[in-house]
Amino acid sequence: MPRLALVLGALTLTLWATCSRGAMDECADESGRPQRCMPEFVNAAFNMTVVATNTCGSPPEEYCVQTGVTGVTKSCHICDAQDPKHHHSAVYLTDYNTQADTTWWQSQTMLAGIQYPNSINLTLHLGKAFDITYVRLKFHTSRPESFAIYKRTSEDGPWIPYQYYSGSCEKTYSKVNRGFIRTGKDEQQALCTDEFSDISPITGGNVAFSTLEGRPSAYNFDNSPVLQDWVTATDIQVTLNRLNTFGDEVFNDPKVLKSYYYAISDFAVGGRCKCNGNASECVKNEYNKLVCNCKHNTEGDDCSVCKPFYNDRPWRRATADNANECLPCNCNGKSAECYFDQELYRNTGHGGHCRNCADNTDGPNCERCLDNYYRDASGQRCLPCSCNPEGSLSTQCDNSGRCSCKPGVMGDKCDCC
Numbered sequence: 001m002p003r004l005a006l007v008l009g010a011l012t013l014t015l016w017a018t019c020s021r022g023a024m025d026e027c028a029d030e031s032g033r034p035q036r037c038m039p040e041f042v043n044a045a046f047n048m049t050v051v052a053t054n055t056c057g058s059p060p061e062e063y064c065v066q067t068g069v070t071g072v073t074k075s076c077h078i079c080d081a082q083d084p085k086h087h088h089s090a091v092y093l094t095d096y097n098t099q100a101d102t103t104w105w106q107s108q109t110m111l112a113g114i115q116y117p118n119s120i121n122l123t124l125h126l127g128k129a130f131d132i133t134y135v136r137l138k139f140h141t142s143r144p145e146s147f148a149i150y151k152r153t154s155e156d157g158p159w160i161p162y163q164y165y166s167g168s169c170e171k172t173y174s175k176v177n178r179g180f181i182r183t184g185k186d187e188q189q190a191l192c193t194d195e196f197s198d199i200s201p202i203t204g205g206n207v208a209f210s211t212l213e214g215r216p217s218a219y220n221f222d223n224s225p226v227l228q229d230w231v232t233a234t235d236i237q238v239t240l241n242r243l244n245t246f247g248d249e250v251f252n253d254p255k256v257l258k259s260y261y262y263a264i265s266d267f268a269v270g271g272r273c274k275c276n277g278n279a280s281e282c283v284k285n286e287y288n289k290l291v292c293n294c295k296h297n298t299e300g301d302d303c304s305v306c307k308p309f310y311n312d313r314p315w316r317r318a319t320a321d322n323a324n325e326c327l328p329c330n331c332n333g334k335s336a337e338c339y340f341d342q343e344l345y346r347n348t349g350h351g352g353h354c355r356n357c358a359d360n361t362d363g364p365n366c367e368r369c370l371d372n373y374y375r376d377a378s379g380q381r382c383l384p385c386s387c388n389p390e391g392s393l394s395t396q397c398d399n400s401g402r403c404s405c406k407p408g409v410m411g412d413k414c415d416c417c
């Protein structure tokens with residue numbers, strides 16, 4: 001019995017050791033060589049603030065639950081923004097999502113003028129670039145007749161269409177219904193489909209947009225800068241353009257109008273914090289802003305630049321088989337500053353060009369002496385030649401500091417007749 005316990009104990013220890021090493025630094029392999037790493041896959045929207053341009057309940061107002069059958073008495077309720085039990089604010093879009101206890105955001109009703117061409121925006125600010133895999137909405141009412149998903153690639157950039165969902169693609173968005181992208185065509189274009197725009201189901205319908213689905217280069221994602229950019233987003237916006245109806249709103253019965261409104265129970269954004277393969281986690285910095293915890297001698301919010309002294313080769317995204325880590329410049333210990341020099345990289349395979357070489361050294365790697373200097377006996381530093389300008393043929397001396405003198409002049413520095 002004790003022996004078994006010992007064996008189990010050893011096993012547990014081994015497992016624990018392997019796992020903890022994996023967790024410690026996935027940005028290097030067992031032998032310490034840099035390898036691609038990435039933060040875990042998360043719902044980037046969870047517990048984040050979504051800003052809605054319209055929400056029911058201020059002042060309190062009545063809405064009625066759509067049954068889908070005309071003439072049947074609808075059950076009506078109050079939406080009250082001030083009442084903790086009867087509000088439907090945007091926090092309910094990104095809270096913990098359970099089947100048993102559905103919470104949802106809700107707009108005002110058609111009675112208050114909610115319908116095309118008036119639209120509602122739901123804006124999610126991620127606070128950092130993410131690589132987005134999907135955007136998913138779970139509707140508490142019918143799915144809209146028309147809505148669109150937009151993204152921003154940087155916080156001050158323009159809104160870029162991601163996907164349109166509409167029962168009237170051409171009329172509403174001037175897009176072909178169920179269009180597709182052929183190989184070689186623009187892979188950053190948003191498509192439109194009517195597949196998810198039916199009025200049924202009356203509740204609980206999902207819509208999920210996969211950022212790479214139907215895009216030919218998805219199979220070669222590592223080598224597709226176009227798609228790498230396409231999946232990048234710092235903000236996501238959902239624009240609700242037109243409600244689905246049974247057509248009974250034309251009679252203007254208030255009870256009917258009160259049964260048409262938008263309601264969404266969950267807004268999820270699946271993806272990873274974007275670190276270009278150079279970090280396995282994102283952390284809050286001192287300003288409470290989410291940033292990558294960069295490895296491979298990179299820095300920046302997305303690990304997209306080399307650290308100051310690591311400019312030996314150009315920055316490249318890490319791929320599955322090459323970490324492309326930033327390499328330090330070689331300045332022979334004479335400088336801690338360098339920049340990336342494209343020309344030098346082409347000629348020598350090393351692009352690190354040192355700046356401000358110390359001890360009178362010079363050259364891209366501080367490998368030689370400045371003009372009119374020579375290397376001292378220790379080889380560590382360069383000393384001025386100090387050739388006498390009157391007596392010397394040249395201001396440059398030889399390796400031992402001796403100057404070449406004009407006829408009739410002598411001395412190491414050519415300063416004696």
Ligand SMILES: *[C@@H]1O[C@H](CO)[C@@H](O)[C@H](O)[C@H]1NC(C)=O
Nearest residue numbers: 045046047048049094095096
């Ligand atoms: C949600 O975010 C708040 C801060 O905004 C934080 O205090 C809370 O712990 C978070 N909840 C979860 C479940 O992560």
Ligand SMILES: *[C@@H]1O[C@H](CO)[C@@H](O)[C@H](O)[C@H]1NC(C)=O
Nearest residue numbers: 053119120121150159237239
């Ligand atoms: C929604 O956002 C778009 C930009 O994406 C803007 O043009 C429009 O005015 C916004 N609508 C509302 C109601 O704020």
Ligand SMILES: *[C@@H]1O[C@H](CO)[C@@H](O)[C@H](O)[C@H]1NC(C)=O
Nearest residue numbers: 278296316317318323324325
């Ligand atoms: C990390 O970033 C560097 C430079 O910023 C880049 O060369 C490299 O491809 C990225 N990935 C890895 C795993 O090093």
Ligand SMILES: [Ca+2]
Nearest residue numbers: 092103104265
């Ligand atoms: Ca919810």
